Amino acid sequence: MESFNFKSSTRIILGKDSFKDVGKYIKPHSSKILLHYEGELIKKLGIYDSVVTSLEENEIEFVELSGVVPNPRLSLVKKGIDICIENDVDFILAIGGGSVIDSSKAISLGVPYNGDVWDFFTGKAEPTKSLKVGVVLTIPGAGSEMSESSIITREDDSTKAVCDTEFNIPEFAILDPQVCYSIPTKLMCCGIVDILSHLMERYFSPTENIELSDSLIEAAMRTIVKLGPKYLENPKDYNTCAEIMWTSTVAHNGMIACGRIADWSSHRIEHEISAIYDLNHGAGMAAIFPAWLKYVKEFNPKKIESFSKNVFNCENGIEALEKFFKSLGLATTLKELNIPEDCFEYMAKKALGSRETMGNYVKLNAKDIINILEIAMGGRKI
The missing domain is CATH 3.40.50.1970 (Rossmann fold)
Structure with a gap:
């Protein structure tokens, strides 16, 4: 820790x-x-x-x-x-x-x-x-x-x-x-993606001996995965909306991540997309985070196994994550979001700023970021 x-x-x-x-x-x-x-x-x-x-x-x-x-x-x-x-x-x-x-x-x-x-x-x-x-x-x-x-x-x-x-x-x-009752369903679903993204940025950490923190984050992720379908079934259910609101707050107030190093590279990549194309942040994260996971999955297979088992109760958590996002009615590729490929090098450069690499779970250079964007485009397999 x-x-x-x-x-x-x-x-x-x-x-x-x-x-x-x-x-x-x-x-x-x-x-x-x-x-x-x-x-x-x-x-x-x-x-x-x-x-x-x-x-x-x-x-x-x-x-x-x-x-x-x-x-x-x-x-x-x-x-x-x-x-x-x-x-x-x-x-x-x-x-x-x-x-x-x-x-x-x-x-x-x-x-x-x-x-x-x-x-x-x-x-x-x-x-x-x-x-x-x-x-x-x-x-x-x-x-x-x-x-x-x-x-x-x-x-x-x-x-x-x-x-x-x-x-x-x-x-x-x-x-x-x-207040959630009158929010457009798609906007609420983008918010659900954002909540899960905040939790995943902290979950995929290079820090060891963080069992309490891992368990808290896994519990919050399971909660959101459970609440998504419940919200779509009844967008005006008070308790569902209350739990989504509270989980959103807990996911990003810092306490749940105490003692661990977060990654944040997926957020930095998406920020360049939403800044240039004025895309909703949650909509962008639905395409970027699965692509990032596919790219780094071999770095620590045990972490992916824990994510799959403890969050989705399955063998392939990355595939389950994409299915979850799709179940919310959201696109999971940049192609579906009409984001062109001609800005990938520019995005990678801006995401890095003056740094040569970014991220803490896996260090990413400009080529790595471009590769992730290409995977997120939907054409490249890995």
């Missing part, structure tokens, strides 16, 4: 209509906030009106910034920073999924910083403070509601980058499983 330093200070409030009390969780921290969200969805769901009512009841002023899109944009982050500074805002409420939460985190980092907030995403600078962020979660999957991560896309060169810092950890997160 590796040494670790784990911190999590997020209050989780899960329950029916829990977002109607959001004002009381903000009041101890602020009397003027930025309300940050996607667009019209939260208004159609009735979340917006309930949140505004709660803010007014708790005498909390707010300014709004909507327009967040999947793969959240740096330009909107900078706009949010300006709004916060101009209006003397000291707290941000994110209403949405991972894109809104990540955008809110980036804004919170940028407000007290004198330079370009992008510095934190390139490693040029390290955050030393931030505004506090609260979350009303509407789409489970990203796990950003309790994590230290923020992922932002710079439009100028289609670069997607991550900033990991404890200053990103939200103050609270409100999870109402009922």
Whole structure:
């Protein structure tokens, strides 16, 4: 087991209509906030009106910034920073999924910083403070509601980058499983893929003597594999949606992975695809992760055997994983997603950045990444 330093200070409030009390969780921290969200969805769901009512009841002023899109944009982050500074805002409420939460985190980092907030995403600078962020979660999957991560896309060169810092950890997160009822089924299924991907990135680790952590991750993966069909059978089952939401949070809050080194190469590869082609991240992971597994399967056959047996109760877990993704109605090849092959070398170069290799389970160079992309295309067998 590796040494670790784990911190999590997020209050989780899960329950029916829990977002109607959001004002009381903000009041101890602020009397003027930025309300940050996607667009019209939260208004159609009735979340917006309930949140505004709660803010007014708790005498909390707010300014709004909507327009967040999947793969959240740096330009909107900078706009949010300006709004916060101009209006003397000291707290941000994110209403949405991972894109809104990540955008809110980036804004919170940028407000007290004198330079370009992008510095934190390139490693040029390290955050030393931030505004506090609260979350009303509407789409489970990203796990950003309790994590230290923020992922932002710079439009100028289609670069997607991550900033990991404890200053990103939200103050609270409100999870109402009922909001899942109105989310398009495909979007929920993409979220399910994302949850499983977060778990697999941590499961396939070079670290030894991590039996507790292995068992926790395997249990979470089994749970998601079981919940997928149950969700499709009844998308409005409260308990199914509640378990998906909670598993999503647990999968990415860091605790389940304490003491082990995660891989993250599949995520880095997919980030280049979604940054260039504006693809939903979960949809991309459904094609990339099985391809990565096929490419590295001989590195540690015992780990693949454990994955197959303990998660899918079968002999070929990679094949079972693909079938699971297909059962959710998702594509498992880049060809099905209409991703062309002519950018593979460019993607590999961007994924590596200034490094010669990436990944921890298996070190991948540019040629390795291209090979994985070719497998994900669906034409190359291995």
